[in-house]
Amino acid sequence: MTPLARLLSRYLPGGALVPALALVYAGVVFALALLSGDPRQDDRNPYLDLRRTEGPGDPGNPTRW
Amino acid sequence: MAPEALILSLGGLAGVALIWIIPARLAWDGLAAWTVLVLALLSPMSAVWLVGAGVMTPLAMALGDRVGHRGAVTLAWTAALLAALFTARDWSGAYRIGGAYFTLRNLHVLLDWWTRRLANPGIRRHLRYQLVLPLLMVGPIHRLQHFERQCERRRWETADFLTGAERALFGAAMAVVLGNWACRHIEAGLALVTAQWPAFWRDWVASAADWVQIYFTFAGFSAVALGLMLMMGLRIEENFDRPWAARDLIEFWTRWHMTLTRWCRDYVFQVVAAATRSPLLGLAAGMLAMGLWHRASAYYVLWSVWQVAGVVGTRVARRAMAWSLPSGPSAVLGPVAVLGWLSLARPVLIRVLELTPQ
Numbered sequence: 001m002t003p004l005a006r007l008l009s010r011y012l013p014g015g016a017l018v019p020a021l022a023l024v025y026a027g028v029v030f031a032l033a034l035l036s037g038d039p040r041q042d043d044r045n046p047y048l049d050l051r052r053t054e055g056p057g058d059p060g061n062p063t064r065w
Numbered sequence: 066m067a068p069e070a071l072i073l074s075l076g077g078l079a080g081v082a083l084i085w086i087i088p089a090r091l092a093w094d095g096l097a098a099w100t101v102l103v104l105a106l107l108s109p110m111s112a113v114w115l116v117g118a119g120v121m122t123p124l125a126m127a128l129g130d131r132v133g134h135r136g137a138v139t140l141a142w143t144a145a146l147l148a149a150l151f152t153a154r155d156w157s158g159a160y161r162i163g164g165a166y167f168t169l170r171n172l173h174v175l176l177d178w179w180t181r182r183l184a185n186p187g188i189r190r191h192l193r194y195q196l197v198l199p200l201l202m203v204g205p206i207h208r209l210q211h212f213e214r215q216c217e218r219r220r221w222e223t224a225d226f227l228t229g230a231e232r233a234l235f236g237a238a239m240a241v242v243l244g245n246w247a248c249r250h251i252e253a254g255l256a257l258v259t260a261q262w263p264a265f266w267r268d269w270v271a272s273a274a275d276w277v278q279i280y281f282t283f284a285g286f287s288a289v290a291l292g293l294m295l296m297m298g299l300r301i302e303e304n305f306d307r308p309w310a311a312r313d314l315i316e317f318w319t320r321w322h323m324t325l326t327r328w329c330r331d332y333v334f335q336v337v338a339a340a341t342r343s344p345l346l347g348l349a350a351g352m353l354a355m356g357l358w359h360r361a362s363a364y365y366v367l368w369s370v371w372q373v374a375g376v377v378g379t380r381v382a383r384r385a386m387a388w389s390l391p392s393g394p395s396a397v398l399g400p401v402a403v404l405g406w407l408s409l410a411r412p413v414l415i416r417v418l419e420l421t422p423q
Contacts, residue, residue: 001224002231025231028238035246036066046359047283047322049165050069050202 066241069107069160070202074237074289076103077199081296085221093216094189096297097196104201108160114153115167118146119188119195122171126178126185139179146171151361163201165358169328170195174209176332183209199293203286205304205324212299219298229295236288244281248274265412273408280308283322312399313383314375314406329355349373363421367414375406 001009008020066074080096087095105112122142129138150168153161174191177183186194186209194209252274259267287304294301302324311317318326329351338347349369356369 002228004231004235025234028234031242032237036071036241047279048070048203048286049163050067050073050160 066237066245069162070286072107073103073162073198073202074233074286074293077290077293078233080198081293084297089219093193096198097192100196100198100201103198104162108162111160111162111164114149114164115195115201116192118149118167118171119192122146122175123185123188123191126175129178130185135179139175142175143172146175151357166201166204166206167195169206169325169358170209172332173206173328177209197294199290199297200301203283203290203304205287205290205302206328207301207324211302215299215301221298225298226296229292229297231292232295233289233292236285236290236292238285239288240282240285244278244283244285248278248281252278265416268412268415269409272411273404275411276404276408309400309404310396311403312395314372314379314403315383316399317403317407318372318376325355325358329358345373345377348376352376363418364414367417368410371410371414 002021004024005017005021008024009017012020076099080099083095083099084092101112101116104115125138125142129135132138146168150164153164174183174186174194178185190213191209194212197212200207252271255270255274256267259270262270284305291301291303304322304324306320306323308317308321311320333354334347334351336347337350338344341347352369352372353366356365356372359365359368
Protein backbone atom coordinates (compact mmCIF):
# COMPACT_ATOMS: atom_id res chain seq x y z
CA MET A 1 0.00 0.00 0.00
CA THR A 2 1.39 3.43 -0.93
CA PRO A 3 1.67 6.26 1.61
CA LEU A 4 -1.32 8.08 0.10
CA ALA A 5 -3.42 4.90 0.03
CA ARG A 6 -2.62 4.34 3.71
CA LEU A 7 -3.66 7.91 4.52
CA LEU A 8 -6.89 7.76 2.53
CA SER A 9 -7.84 4.34 3.86
CA ARG A 10 -8.10 5.85 7.35
CA TYR A 11 -10.91 8.14 6.25
CA LEU A 12 -12.57 6.39 3.30
CA PRO A 13 -14.51 3.14 3.05
CA GLY A 14 -12.66 0.40 1.15
CA GLY A 15 -14.72 0.75 -2.03
CA ALA A 16 -13.92 4.45 -2.39
CA LEU A 17 -10.16 4.06 -2.03
CA VAL A 18 -9.24 3.22 -5.62
CA PRO A 19 -11.42 5.96 -7.23
CA ALA A 20 -10.07 8.48 -4.70
CA LEU A 21 -6.48 7.49 -5.48
CA ALA A 22 -7.17 7.68 -9.22
CA LEU A 23 -8.69 11.14 -8.74
CA VAL A 24 -5.68 12.45 -6.80
CA TYR A 25 -3.18 11.03 -9.31
CA ALA A 26 -5.17 12.44 -12.24
CA GLY A 27 -5.30 15.83 -10.49
CA VAL A 28 -1.54 15.87 -9.97
CA VAL A 29 -0.86 14.83 -13.58
CA PHE A 30 -3.29 17.50 -14.82
CA ALA A 31 -1.61 20.17 -12.69
CA LEU A 32 1.80 19.08 -13.94
CA ALA A 33 0.65 19.16 -17.56
CA LEU A 34 -0.93 22.56 -17.07
CA LEU A 35 1.93 24.24 -15.22
CA SER A 36 5.06 22.59 -16.55
CA GLY A 37 5.01 24.83 -19.62
CA ASP A 38 6.23 27.66 -17.42
CA PRO A 39 10.00 27.40 -17.63
CA ARG A 40 11.97 28.77 -14.74
CA GLN A 41 15.49 30.14 -14.78
CA ASP A 42 17.22 27.14 -13.28
CA ASP A 43 20.54 28.96 -12.94
CA ARG A 44 19.21 30.47 -9.72
CA ASN A 45 19.21 27.07 -8.09
CA PRO A 46 22.76 25.82 -7.48
CA TYR A 47 21.50 22.37 -6.53
CA LEU A 48 19.89 21.59 -9.88
CA ASP A 49 23.03 20.66 -11.79
CA LEU A 50 21.57 21.43 -15.15
CA ARG A 51 22.71 24.69 -16.62
CA ARG A 52 24.13 26.28 -19.69
CA THR A 53 27.81 26.99 -19.22
CA GLU A 54 28.62 30.66 -19.20
CA GLY A 55 31.73 30.87 -21.32
CA PRO A 56 34.77 32.98 -20.45
CA GLY A 57 33.46 36.16 -22.10
CA ASP A 58 30.20 36.47 -20.21
CA PRO A 59 29.73 39.51 -17.98
CA GLY A 60 28.90 37.30 -15.01
CA ASN A 61 27.37 38.53 -11.77
CA PRO A 62 28.47 39.58 -8.28
CA THR A 63 28.81 35.97 -7.23
CA ARG A 64 31.70 35.38 -9.61
CA TRP A 65 35.36 35.82 -8.70
CA MET B 66 10.00 22.41 -16.03
CA ALA B 67 13.09 22.95 -18.18
CA PRO B 68 12.96 20.65 -21.24
CA GLU B 69 16.23 18.98 -20.20
CA ALA B 70 14.84 18.21 -16.74
CA LEU B 71 11.73 16.71 -18.34
CA ILE B 72 13.83 14.56 -20.72
CA LEU B 73 16.03 13.36 -17.84
CA SER B 74 12.97 12.50 -15.73
CA LEU B 75 11.23 10.67 -18.59
CA GLY B 76 14.52 8.99 -19.49
CA GLY B 77 14.76 7.82 -15.87
CA LEU B 78 11.23 6.43 -16.15
CA ALA B 79 12.24 4.53 -19.29
CA GLY B 80 15.26 3.31 -17.32
CA VAL B 81 12.87 1.76 -14.79
CA ALA B 82 11.28 -0.29 -17.58
CA LEU B 83 14.72 -1.29 -18.89
CA ILE B 84 15.90 -2.46 -15.47
CA TRP B 85 13.04 -4.94 -15.17
CA ILE B 86 13.13 -6.09 -18.82
CA ILE B 87 16.87 -6.76 -19.12
CA PRO B 88 18.14 -9.98 -17.48
CA ALA B 89 19.20 -9.22 -13.89
CA ARG B 90 22.94 -9.86 -14.39
CA LEU B 91 23.07 -7.24 -17.16
CA ALA B 92 20.45 -4.83 -15.81
CA TRP B 93 22.84 -2.21 -14.42
CA ASP B 94 25.10 -2.39 -17.47
CA GLY B 95 22.01 -1.77 -19.59
CA LEU B 96 21.01 1.21 -17.46
CA ALA B 97 24.58 2.56 -17.69
CA ALA B 98 24.44 2.36 -21.50
CA TRP B 99 21.01 4.05 -21.52
CA THR B 100 22.35 6.80 -19.24
CA VAL B 101 25.25 7.53 -21.58
CA LEU B 102 22.91 7.62 -24.58
CA VAL B 103 20.45 10.09 -23.00
CA LEU B 104 23.25 12.24 -21.57
CA ALA B 105 25.09 12.30 -24.90
CA LEU B 106 21.94 13.55 -26.62
CA LEU B 107 21.46 16.36 -24.09
CA SER B 108 25.05 17.26 -23.29
CA PRO B 109 27.87 15.45 -25.15
CA MET B 110 30.38 17.35 -23.01
CA SER B 111 28.90 15.98 -19.81
CA ALA B 112 28.76 12.46 -21.25
CA VAL B 113 32.46 12.52 -22.17
CA TRP B 114 33.32 14.03 -18.78
CA LEU B 115 31.27 11.51 -16.80
CA VAL B 116 32.45 8.42 -18.70
CA GLY B 117 36.04 9.69 -18.82
CA ALA B 118 36.13 10.27 -15.06
CA GLY B 119 34.33 6.98 -14.47
CA VAL B 120 36.99 5.09 -16.44
CA MET B 121 39.99 7.06 -15.23
CA THR B 122 39.28 6.79 -11.49
CA PRO B 123 39.70 2.97 -11.34
CA LEU B 124 42.69 3.24 -13.70
CA ALA B 125 44.31 5.76 -11.36
CA MET B 126 43.67 3.40 -8.45
CA ALA B 127 45.18 0.49 -10.41
CA LEU B 128 48.26 2.63 -11.05
CA GLY B 129 48.47 3.48 -7.35
CA ASP B 130 48.19 -0.20 -6.43
CA ARG B 131 50.93 -1.08 -8.92
CA VAL B 132 53.48 1.63 -8.05
CA GLY B 133 52.58 1.75 -4.36
CA HIS B 134 52.16 5.54 -4.10
CA ARG B 135 48.51 5.76 -3.17
CA GLY B 136 48.83 9.22 -1.60
CA ALA B 137 50.47 10.80 -4.65
CA VAL B 138 47.97 9.21 -7.05
CA THR B 139 45.04 10.31 -4.88
CA LEU B 140 46.36 13.86 -4.70
CA ALA B 141 46.99 14.13 -8.44
CA TRP B 142 43.66 12.64 -9.50
CA THR B 143 41.73 14.66 -6.91
CA ALA B 144 43.32 17.82 -8.31
CA ALA B 145 42.36 16.79 -11.86
CA LEU B 146 38.73 16.04 -10.90
CA LEU B 147 38.38 19.33 -9.03
CA ALA B 148 40.01 21.30 -11.84
CA ALA B 149 37.47 19.84 -14.28
CA LEU B 150 34.59 20.74 -11.94
CA PHE B 151 35.74 24.29 -11.26
CA THR B 152 36.46 25.12 -14.89
CA ALA B 153 33.41 23.35 -16.35
CA ARG B 154 31.14 26.38 -16.22
CA ASP B 155 33.52 28.22 -18.50
CA TRP B 156 33.35 25.58 -21.21
CA SER B 157 31.14 27.50 -23.61
CA GLY B 158 28.19 26.48 -25.60
CA ALA B 159 26.81 23.40 -23.93
CA TYR B 160 24.60 22.21 -21.16
CA ARG B 161 26.41 20.91 -18.12
CA ILE B 162 24.61 18.09 -16.34
CA GLY B 163 25.51 16.37 -13.11
CA GLY B 164 29.21 17.25 -12.80
CA ALA B 165 28.87 18.60 -9.26
CA TYR B 166 27.42 15.26 -8.16
CA PHE B 167 29.50 12.71 -10.05
CA THR B 168 32.74 14.52 -9.18
CA LEU B 169 32.02 13.98 -5.47
CA ARG B 170 31.08 10.34 -6.17
CA ASN B 171 34.42 9.82 -7.91
CA LEU B 172 36.22 11.45 -4.99
CA HIS B 173 34.33 9.26 -2.51
CA VAL B 174 35.52 6.10 -4.29
CA LEU B 175 39.07 7.43 -4.61
CA LEU B 176 39.34 8.58 -0.99
CA ASP B 177 37.83 5.36 0.37
CA TRP B 178 40.39 3.43 -1.69
CA TRP B 179 43.20 5.65 -0.36
CA THR B 180 42.15 4.98 3.24
CA ARG B 181 41.72 1.26 2.42
CA ARG B 182 38.02 1.22 3.17
CA LEU B 183 37.39 0.10 -0.39
CA ALA B 184 39.31 -1.99 -2.92
CA ASN B 185 39.55 -0.78 -6.50
CA PRO B 186 36.10 -1.65 -7.91
CA GLY B 187 37.38 -1.84 -11.49
CA ILE B 188 35.99 -0.02 -14.50
CA ARG B 189 32.79 -2.00 -15.01
CA ARG B 190 31.59 -1.86 -11.39
CA HIS B 191 32.56 1.78 -11.13
CA LEU B 192 30.69 2.77 -14.29
CA ARG B 193 27.60 0.89 -13.11
CA TYR B 194 27.72 2.96 -9.91
CA GLN B 195 28.31 6.27 -11.71
CA LEU B 196 25.95 5.88 -14.66
CA VAL B 197 22.52 5.90 -13.03
CA LEU B 198 20.31 8.27 -14.99
CA PRO B 199 17.78 9.27 -12.29
CA LEU B 200 20.61 10.35 -9.96
CA LEU B 201 22.47 12.60 -12.40
CA MET B 202 20.63 15.90 -12.12
CA VAL B 203 20.12 16.43 -8.37
CA GLY B 204 21.92 13.54 -6.75
CA PRO B 205 21.86 12.38 -4.02
CA ILE B 206 25.59 11.75 -3.61
CA HIS B 207 25.08 8.08 -2.89
CA ARG B 208 27.90 5.75 -1.82
CA LEU B 209 29.22 2.79 -3.80
CA GLN B 210 29.01 0.32 -0.89
CA HIS B 211 25.36 1.13 -0.16
CA PHE B 212 24.46 1.08 -3.87
CA GLU B 213 25.98 -2.36 -4.41
CA ARG B 214 24.34 -3.79 -1.28
CA GLN B 215 20.99 -2.52 -2.55
CA CYS B 216 21.64 -4.02 -5.99
CA GLU B 217 22.39 -7.42 -4.43
CA ARG B 218 19.20 -7.36 -2.36
CA ARG B 219 16.99 -6.09 -5.17
CA ARG B 220 13.85 -8.03 -5.95
CA TRP B 221 10.43 -7.18 -7.27
CA GLU B 222 8.08 -5.73 -4.63
CA THR B 223 4.80 -4.36 -5.97
CA ALA B 224 4.28 -2.16 -2.89
CA ASP B 225 7.74 -0.61 -3.30
CA PHE B 226 7.18 -0.04 -7.01
CA LEU B 227 3.88 1.78 -6.40
CA THR B 228 5.31 3.75 -3.46
CA GLY B 229 8.21 4.83 -5.68
CA ALA B 230 5.86 5.84 -8.49
CA GLU B 231 3.75 7.89 -6.07
CA ARG B 232 6.82 9.55 -4.63
CA ALA B 233 8.12 10.46 -8.09
CA LEU B 234 4.73 11.84 -9.10
CA PHE B 235 4.31 14.00 -6.01
CA GLY B 236 7.97 15.03 -6.22
CA ALA B 237 7.38 16.31 -9.75
CA ALA B 238 4.32 18.20 -8.50
CA MET B 239 6.38 19.67 -5.67
CA ALA B 240 9.03 20.91 -8.10
CA VAL B 241 6.67 22.17 -10.81
CA VAL B 242 3.56 23.32 -8.97
CA LEU B 243 5.09 24.58 -5.71
CA GLY B 244 8.72 25.27 -6.67
CA ASN B 245 7.89 26.85 -10.00
CA TRP B 246 4.32 28.08 -10.36
CA ALA B 247 3.36 28.92 -6.76
CA CYS B 248 6.73 30.38 -5.78
CA ARG B 249 6.83 32.50 -8.92
CA HIS B 250 3.49 34.06 -7.99
CA ILE B 251 4.47 34.48 -4.35
CA GLU B 252 7.74 36.15 -5.34
CA ALA B 253 5.90 38.48 -7.71
CA GLY B 254 3.51 39.38 -4.87
CA LEU B 255 6.36 39.97 -2.44
CA ALA B 256 8.13 42.16 -5.00
CA LEU B 257 5.00 44.34 -5.20
CA VAL B 258 4.59 44.54 -1.43
CA THR B 259 8.24 45.40 -0.81
CA ALA B 260 8.68 47.73 -3.80
CA GLN B 261 8.91 50.84 -1.59
CA TRP B 262 11.06 49.24 1.10
CA PRO B 263 14.77 50.02 1.49
CA ALA B 264 16.85 47.89 -0.91
CA PHE B 265 18.48 45.86 1.86
CA TRP B 266 15.16 44.68 3.32
CA ARG B 267 13.78 44.02 -0.15
CA ASP B 268 16.80 41.85 -0.96
CA TRP B 269 16.46 39.99 2.34
CA VAL B 270 12.81 39.12 1.66
CA ALA B 271 13.66 38.05 -1.90
CA SER B 272 16.51 35.90 -0.58
CA ALA B 273 14.19 34.19 1.93
CA ALA B 274 11.67 33.50 -0.84
CA ASP B 275 14.49 32.05 -2.96
CA TRP B 276 15.43 29.62 -0.16
CA VAL B 277 11.86 28.37 -0.02
CA GLN B 278 11.71 28.07 -3.82
CA ILE B 279 15.03 26.23 -3.93
CA TYR B 280 13.76 23.81 -1.30
CA PHE B 281 10.63 22.91 -3.25
CA THR B 282 12.55 22.49 -6.52
CA PHE B 283 15.48 20.58 -5.03
CA ALA B 284 13.46 18.38 -2.68
CA GLY B 285 10.89 17.81 -5.42
CA PHE B 286 13.44 16.62 -7.98
CA SER B 287 15.19 14.60 -5.27
CA ALA B 288 11.89 12.85 -4.59
CA VAL B 289 11.57 12.12 -8.32
CA ALA B 290 15.06 10.59 -8.31
CA LEU B 291 14.52 8.52 -5.17
CA GLY B 292 11.06 7.48 -6.32
CA LEU B 293 12.40 6.25 -9.67
CA MET B 294 15.17 4.36 -7.85
CA LEU B 295 12.60 2.71 -5.58
CA MET B 296 10.68 1.69 -8.72
CA MET B 297 13.93 0.02 -9.77
CA GLY B 298 14.01 -1.77 -6.42
CA LEU B 299 16.70 0.33 -4.67
CA ARG B 300 16.45 2.47 -1.54
CA ILE B 301 19.02 5.23 -2.06
CA GLU B 302 20.20 7.60 0.68
CA GLU B 303 17.78 10.42 1.54
CA ASN B 304 18.74 14.05 0.95
CA PHE B 305 16.23 15.82 3.22
CA ASP B 306 14.75 15.26 6.64
CA ARG B 307 12.21 18.09 7.06
CA PRO B 308 14.86 20.86 7.13
CA TRP B 309 12.35 23.62 7.90
CA ALA B 310 11.47 21.87 11.14
CA ALA B 311 15.05 22.48 12.37
CA ARG B 312 15.13 24.59 15.53
CA ASP B 313 18.64 25.92 14.99
CA LEU B 314 21.31 26.17 12.31
CA ILE B 315 23.28 23.09 13.44
CA GLU B 316 20.15 20.97 13.23
CA PHE B 317 19.32 22.51 9.84
CA TRP B 318 22.64 21.39 8.33
CA THR B 319 21.98 17.82 9.50
CA ARG B 320 18.63 17.87 7.68
CA TRP B 321 19.36 19.81 4.45
CA HIS B 322 21.13 18.13 1.52
CA MET B 323 22.24 15.40 3.91
CA THR B 324 24.39 13.44 1.43
CA LEU B 325 26.52 16.53 0.73
CA THR B 326 26.80 17.33 4.45
CA ARG B 327 27.90 13.74 5.19
CA TRP B 328 30.38 13.84 2.30
CA CYS B 329 31.94 17.03 3.66
CA ARG B 330 31.93 15.59 7.19
CA ASP B 331 33.65 12.32 6.18
CA TYR B 332 36.15 13.60 3.63
CA VAL B 333 36.90 17.17 4.76
CA PHE B 334 35.82 17.88 8.35
CA GLN B 335 37.15 14.65 9.88
CA VAL B 336 40.42 14.79 7.94
CA VAL B 337 41.17 18.43 8.80
CA ALA B 338 39.92 18.14 12.40
CA ALA B 339 42.09 15.05 12.95
CA ALA B 340 45.15 16.60 11.31
CA THR B 341 44.93 19.91 13.16
CA ARG B 342 43.17 18.68 16.32
CA SER B 343 40.87 21.65 15.86
CA PRO B 344 37.16 21.05 15.28
CA LEU B 345 36.80 24.73 14.36
CA LEU B 346 39.30 24.42 11.51
CA GLY B 347 37.57 21.21 10.46
CA LEU B 348 34.25 23.04 10.42
CA ALA B 349 35.73 25.94 8.43
CA ALA B 350 37.25 23.56 5.88
CA GLY B 351 34.03 21.54 5.62
CA MET B 352 31.91 24.65 5.10
CA LEU B 353 34.41 26.00 2.57
CA ALA B 354 34.18 22.74 0.62
CA MET B 355 30.40 22.93 0.80
CA GLY B 356 30.38 26.54 -0.35
CA LEU B 357 32.77 26.01 -3.25
CA TRP B 358 30.81 22.94 -4.32
CA HIS B 359 27.88 25.28 -5.05
CA ARG B 360 30.07 27.53 -7.12
CA ALA B 361 33.74 28.48 -7.11
CA SER B 362 33.37 32.18 -6.36
CA ALA B 363 34.33 34.83 -3.85
CA TYR B 364 30.68 34.95 -2.81
CA TYR B 365 30.69 31.32 -1.71
CA VAL B 366 33.96 31.76 0.20
CA LEU B 367 32.24 34.49 2.22
CA TRP B 368 29.11 32.33 2.41
CA SER B 369 31.21 29.62 4.09
CA VAL B 370 32.51 32.11 6.66
CA TRP B 371 28.90 33.20 7.26
CA GLN B 372 27.80 29.60 7.90
CA VAL B 373 30.76 28.94 10.23
CA ALA B 374 29.81 32.07 12.19
CA GLY B 375 26.22 30.83 12.38
CA VAL B 376 27.21 27.36 13.61
CA VAL B 377 29.66 28.74 16.19
CA GLY B 378 27.06 31.26 17.34
CA THR B 379 24.50 28.47 17.67
CA ARG B 380 26.88 26.38 19.80
CA VAL B 381 27.63 29.34 22.05
CA ALA B 382 23.92 30.11 22.39
CA ARG B 383 23.14 26.46 23.19
CA ARG B 384 25.71 26.48 26.00
CA ALA B 385 24.88 29.93 27.33
CA MET B 386 21.13 29.48 27.50
CA ALA B 387 20.35 27.74 30.74
CA TRP B 388 16.70 27.78 29.76
CA SER B 389 14.94 26.81 26.60
CA LEU B 390 11.69 27.89 25.02
CA PRO B 391 8.70 25.60 25.37
CA SER B 392 8.42 23.24 22.41
CA GLY B 393 5.45 25.08 20.85
CA PRO B 394 7.06 28.52 20.36
CA SER B 395 10.50 27.07 19.57
CA ALA B 396 8.99 24.92 16.81
CA VAL B 397 7.95 28.18 15.10
CA LEU B 398 10.66 30.62 16.17
CA GLY B 399 13.53 28.17 15.54
CA PRO B 400 12.82 27.64 11.82
CA VAL B 401 12.06 31.37 11.37
CA ALA B 402 15.43 32.24 12.91
CA VAL B 403 17.19 29.66 10.70
CA LEU B 404 15.55 31.01 7.54
CA GLY B 405 16.34 34.56 8.66
CA TRP B 406 20.05 33.77 9.11
CA LEU B 407 20.38 31.78 5.89
CA SER B 408 18.62 34.39 3.79
CA LEU B 409 20.44 37.31 5.42
CA ALA B 410 23.69 36.02 3.88
CA ARG B 411 22.92 37.23 0.36
CA PRO B 412 22.06 40.90 0.99
CA VAL B 413 24.98 41.24 3.41
CA LEU B 414 27.62 39.37 1.38
CA ILE B 415 26.74 41.01 -1.94
CA ARG B 416 27.17 44.41 -0.31
CA VAL B 417 30.49 43.30 1.19
CA LEU B 418 31.64 42.20 -2.28
CA GLU B 419 30.53 45.52 -3.77
CA LEU B 420 32.75 47.31 -1.27
CA THR B 421 35.73 45.16 -2.29
CA PRO B 422 37.90 46.66 -5.05
CA GLN B 423 37.65 44.56 -8.25
